Every structure is written in structure tokens, then in C-alpha cells.
Amino acid sequence: MACDLPDSVQLAASACLTPLGDTTATLAALLRGERALQARPVLGREGGDRVPLALLPGRELDETAPPAWMDAVRTLLGAAPPAPWGDARHPVFVTSSNFGVGSLYAYRRGGDAAHLAYGAPFICVDWLRRELGWGDNVTIFSHACVSAHLGLMQAARLIRAGLAERALVFSFDFLSPFVAGGFHALKILNADWPAPYAVRATGSIGLGDGAAFAVLARDGGGLAIAAQSLHNEMFHFTANRPDGGGFAACLAPLVAAVGGSRLWIKGHGTGTLEAGRLEATAFARIFPRAPLVGWKGSLGHTLGSCGLVELALVAAALRAGRAPGTIGSTTPMMTDNVALEPFATAGYDAVLCASNAFGGAHAALLLRHV
Amino acid sequence: MFERHIQAIRTDDPGREEPMATRERLQGGFAPGAVRRMTQLGLLVGAAVGELAPTEDDTVVYASAFGETRTLAGFLDSFPAASPTLFQTSVHPSGVQQVLIGRQRSVRDFFPLSGGPYLAGQALLVALLAATPRVLVCGGEERGTWMAECGVASPRAFAFALALTTAPGEGALGRLALTQTSERGGLSLPDWFDVLHRRQSFAGPVMPGWQLKLEWS
Numbered sequence: 001m002a003c004d005l006p007d008s009v010q011l012a013a014s015a016c017l018t019p020l021g022d023t024t025a026t027l028a029a030l031l032r033g034e035r036a037l038q039a040r041p042v043l044g045r046e047g048g049d050r051v052p053l054a055l056l057p058g059r060e061l062d063e064t065a066p067p068a069w070m071d072a073v074r075t076l077l078g079a080a081p082p083a084p085w086g087d088a089r090h091p092v093f094v095t096s097s098n099f100g101v102g103s104l105y106a107y108r109r110g111g112d113a114a115h116l117a118y119g120a121p122f123i124c125v126d127w128l129r130r131e132l133g134w135g136d137n138v139t140i141f142s143h144a145c146v147s148a149h150l151g152l153m154q155a156a157r158l159i160r161a162g163l164a165e166r167a168l169v170f171s172f173d174f175l176s177p178f179v180a181g182g183f184h185a186l187k188i189l190n191a192d193w194p195a196p197y198a199v200r201a202t203g204s205i206g207l208g209d210g211a212a213f214a215v216l217a218r219d220g221g222g223l224a225i226a227a228q229s230l231h232n233e234m235f236h237f238t239a240n241r242p243d244g245g246g247f248a249a250c251l252a253p254l255v256a257a258v259g260g261s262r263l264w265i266k267g268h269g270t271g272t273l274e275a276g277r278l279e280a281t282a283f284a285r286i287f288p289r290a291p292l293v294g295w296k297g298s299l300g301h302t303l304g305s306c307g308l309v310e311l312a313l314v315a316a317a318l319r320a321g322r323a324p325g326t327i328g329s330t331t332p333m334m335t336d337n338v339a340l341e342p343f344a345t346a347g348y349d350a351v352l353c354a355s356n357a358f359g360g361a362h363a364a365l366l367l368r369h370v
Numbered sequence: 371m372f373e374r375h376i377q378a379i380r381t382d383d384p385g386r387e388e389p390m391a392t393r394e395r396l397q398g399g400f401a402p403g404a405v406r407r408m409t410q411l412g413l414l415v416g417a418a419v420g421e422l423a424p425t426e427d428d429t430v431v432y433a434s435a436f437g438e439t440r441t442l443a444g445f446l447d448s449f450p451a452a453s454p455t456l457f458q459t460s461v462h463p464s465g466v467q468q469v470l471i472g473r474q475r476s477v478r479d480f481f482p483l484s485g486g487p488y489l490a491g492q493a494l495l496v497a498l499l500a501a502t503p504r505v506l507v508c509g510g511e512e513r514g515t516w517m518a519e520c521g522v523a524s525p526r527a528f529a530f531a532l533a534l535t536t537a538p539g540e541g542a543l544g545r546l547a548l549t550q551t552s553e554r555g556g557l558s559l560p561d562w563f564d565v566l567h568r569r570q571s572f573a574g575p576v577m578p579g580w581q582l583k584l585e586w587s
Contacts, residue, residue, distance in 0.1 A: 105446055137488075141481065144461055233476050237467065237471060249478075
């Protein structure tokens with residue numbers, strides 16, 4: 001259900017962490033067209049095919065106990081506005097696809113029981129909560145690569161209903177042999193670099209570490225979440241309806257909210273062929289004048305965190321006045337609306353941010369200047 | 371106060387039933403051929419939700435702390451030749467997706483949650499803030515094997531599904547309401563299942579800041 005929010009909910013703060021650095025550094029690198037992905041063995045120290053993976057600097061793919069990414073998370077969240085996060089009026093929403101599930105593979109492989117302290121979603125999140133000093137009011141959404149959008153939607157509903165003063169949405173997914181091995185088994189993580197929305201013989205994705213936060217509030221930040229929409233096709237676990245109906249169904253409720261706004265679109269754009277074609281075609285048909293960009297050709301797919309990582313980058317691009325183009329792709333493109341080069345955001349009023357996931361799950365939100 | 375009316379309820383407590391027995395018991399509710407690939411949790415939750423006839427205009431809220439842990443265990447053991455089928459069905463929220471994909475039943479708003487001692491309350495808060503007139507709240511667990519012994523899977527299997535509406539209608543089975551409170555306490559998913567399965571009334575805190583009142587007609 002799309003909610004065109006008459007009572008504005010604002011993106012009061014946001015930031016992300018990627019292998020290219022913090023929000024500012026990542027945006028600058030994307031504007032320069034840099035690629036974070038590197039060819040690495042899919043199973044870490046156990047080897048395997050070399051595939052495009054983007055890891056935080058100095059971090060190995062293999063899990064450690066405690067997870068080596070915690071210091072980076074602590075640094076990221078240190079930039080969040082101070083508040084009694086996790087109390088009744090300041091709820092926290094943690095969204096991810098994998099949480100610490102890679103730790104189970106590490107345990108199964110090596111037998112070190114220390115890994116079990118991170119191996120189930122709420123066990124991992126409760127450890128995070130204690131490490132970060134949050135209260136108990138922490139809700140976990142787990143819907144693969146649209147997870148972050150669910151956290152943003154529930155946070156917005158609480159703010160709009162006056163049930164929370166501010167809400168913190170935190171999203172993270174860090175790669176592991178478990179995760180990389182799974183996507184490699186599906187054959188979409190292969191030796192090729194991802195080229196979102198580009199016409200080519202075989203599709204491929206990259207995977208990346210990512211974490212981000214967003215603080216939603218009644219005011220502050222200068223950017224409003226003007227509308228949100230979800231749609232779950234339930235057509236196939238890993239394929240979309242071939243007529244693109246799922247993409248269109250998610251976008252349809254947003255058309256009225258977009259109105260005559262001059263729009264640009266941050267798409268999902270993993271690098272798979274069929275989903276990329278359906279997504280780009282749906283955008284081109286419904287919002288024909290809106291340039292479409294995707295950044296997973298550089299960052300890789302950061303899975304459950306991608307919606308929030310890319311939202312933080314969109315917000316930073318709006319503030320900086322320049323949006324990165326679709327990195328990793330070259331012509332010919334699937335549709336004419338794909339922007340390959342960076343562009344100035346001054347000529348636009350709003351941004352549509354979209355994510356997709358297993359099961360034909362679609363999510364989108366409309367961000368505009370207040 | 372936020373309230374919804376219970377129009378239908380399904381619960382399933384299979385005890386220590388093994389997945390093969392669950393499959394045989396519930397296979398009549400699913401398309402032939404689909405059952406073979408379904409997880410135990412998918413069968414249990416799927417049967418419960420399926421009887422409530424979900425539509426695209428319903429919000430579906432799904433709660434499971436651990437998800438498809440038997441499939442996950444199988445996927446872990448499939449390395450280094452990882453199984454694509456086990457990977458797909460081990461991803462949360464596969465339990466509901468298995469039945470809805472089998473029925474080709476799209477839904478617009480689908481909120482899958484995980485969680486610990488407050489999971490039932492958190493799922494209900496999502497349900498009671500939903501924008502649709504009808505909300506299906508479902509959830510459950512499957513009994514893990516070695517993962518349960520390690521504390522990263524459920525020691526018991528169960529499933530439930532509730533159909534909630536904003537309007538009381540005729541023949542409502544009960545009513546639940548959430549109100550804000552300063553009282554502390556939580557309601558875990560297994561405890562919530564027991565309340566529903568026994569049709570017990572409930573009044574008390576279910577998550578930080580919120581208390582639940584459940585009354586049966």
C-alpha cells in the first residue's frame with residue numbers, strides 16, 4: 001500500500017559505509033566512476049572461483065568471532081544524532097538479509113562455538129544492541145533486499161501516528177563465504193563484472209559489504225519521504241513475472257505523488273539481465289523523462305542494506321548537487337532512460353529510490369526537498 | 371489505542387512430528403508437486419495462512435525468530451558445492467513465500483519480522499498500524515536439529531495465523547488492542563502461540579512501551 005504522506009516524515013539524518021569509505025568518500029568515488037569490486041575467491045580462504053566482491057578495507061571474507069565489521073559499524077553509528085535509541089519514543093529498526101548467518105558456516109566448518117553468538121538474526125541483533133548501548137525497543141525486519149524499505153515504512157508510520165519522536169533505521173549486510181557461495185550456486189555471481197541495465201550475453205552481479213542508518217523525524221534534514229510503496233509478486237523465488245507486472249504494480253501508487261515533479265530514479269540494477277530489463281522498461285514507461293541510475297556496478301549488491309546505503313548516497317548527492325551515473329555499464333543499454341554519466345541534480349524536484357528482492361518483492365520511496 | 375477484530379484463527383501444534391510426517395499430514399492443502407520441495411515451516415505456516423485465503427489487498431505480517439533452520443542446516447552441509455534450491459528456501463521469509471508462490475497469490479504489503487522476547491508484540495504493532503482493512507498475522511517455527519542444540523534454532527515447531535479486521539463485523543472471534551504503557555515486559559512468539567492455541571485471554575506488556583489486551587467473544 002503506498003502511503004502518500006500528508007504529514008511529512010523527514011529524513012533527518014542518514015549515512016552509509018561502503019568499501020569506498022563513508023558517505024562523502026563513497027559519493028566522491030562514485031562520481032569519479034570508481035569500482036569498489038575486486039575479483040576474490042568466492043569461498044574466502046578455501047578458494048573457489050574468483051568473483052566480484054567488495055569488502056571493507058582490511059576485512060577478509062571469512063567470518064571472525066566477534067565479527068570484524070563491528071568497529072566499522074560503531075564508527076558509522078557514531079555519526080547518528082544522539083538520542084535514547086531503543087526507548088519507547090525512539091524505536092530502532094534493524095534490517096538485514098543475512099545478519100550473522102555466515103557465522104554458522106564458520107562454526108560448522110571450524111567447530112569454534114564462539115561463532116554461535118552471532119548465528120541467528122535476533123541473537124546477532126541483541127549483541128549489536130548491547131554493543132551500541134540501545135534500549136530494548138529494537139524491531140527486526142528480514143525480507144532479503146527490500147528489508148531496509150520495511151524498516152523505513154514502519155518507522156514512518158510510527159512518526160506519522162505520533163507514536164515516536166524519532167526513529168532510527170539501521171541496515172547492514174557483510175559478506176561471508178556462506179553468502180557468496182549461495183549466490184555463486186545460483187550462477188548469477190560469476191567471473192564477470194556487473195553491468196546494470198547493459199545489453200550483453202550473460203548477466204552477472206557483484207556483492208558488497210554495506211551498512212547505513214537513517215533517522216526519521218517530523219522535521220529536520222530538508223528531505224521528505226513523500227510516499228512509499230511495496231508489492232510482492234509471489235510469482236517465483238528468483239524470477240519476476242515476465243510481463244514486468246510486479247515492477248509496474250509497485251510504481252503505480254507513486255504516480256500521483258510524483259505528479260509533475262521532475263524526477264530522477266535510483267534503481268535496483270544488480271546486473272542480472274531479465275530483472276534489469278523489466279525494471280528499466282517499467283521506469284521508462286511510467287516515468288519516461290526520468291533518468292535512471294544504478295550503483296551496484298561499483299559497490300556490488302549490498303543485499304539487505306542496499307536500500308538504505310543507496311538512500312544515504314541519494315541524500316548526499318542531493319546535498320552535493322551531483323548524482324553519480326551507472327557505473328560499470330557501457331552502451332548499448334536496455335532502455336534509453338539509463339544515465340551512464342554523472343549529472344547535476346539541480347534540475348530535479350524529487351528522487352525515486354527502488355529495491356527488489358527474492359520472491360518478486362518490490363519496494364520504492366519518493367524523496368523530495370522540503 | 372489501536373484495535374483489530376479477530377475474524378479467523380488457525381493454529382497447529384505438531385509436537386515432535388518429523389517433517390516427513392508433516393508433509394503427509396498437510397499435503398492435501400497444497401498443489402501436487404509443490405509439497406516435495408516445501409520446508410516443514412513452509413508447510414505449517416502455509417497451511418494456516420492458506421486457509422485464510424490471502425488476497426492482494428491484505429497486509430501479511432509474518433513472524434519467525436529462526437525461519438527455515440532445517441533447510442539452512444542442509445544448505446550449510448551442502449558446501450563447498452552449495453545447493454541453489456536449499457539457498458533459496460533457507461532465506462527468510464521463505465515460509466510464507468512457499469505457499470503464496472505455490473498459489474501465485476501476490477500481496478502488496480508483506481512485513482516479515484524476526485526477533486526475540488518481544489517478537490509477538492512487534493508483529494502486532496506492525497499489524498495494527500497497517501493501512502489495509504484486513505491484516506493476516508502469521509508465524510511459527512520448525513524444530514531444529516543440531517542448530518537447536520546450539521541455541522540457534524527453535525526447540526519446538528508450531529504455526530499460527532490470524533485474520534484481523536478494523537471493523538468488528540458479525541461473528542468476530544475476539545478483539546485485540548494495543549495501548550501504550552510504561553510497564554515493562556515482553557511476549558515471545560512461542561508464548562503468543564500458546565495463548566492463541568489455548569484461546570486464552572491476555573492482558574499485559576508485550577514489547578517496550580506497549581501492552582496488549584486480547585479478549586475472546
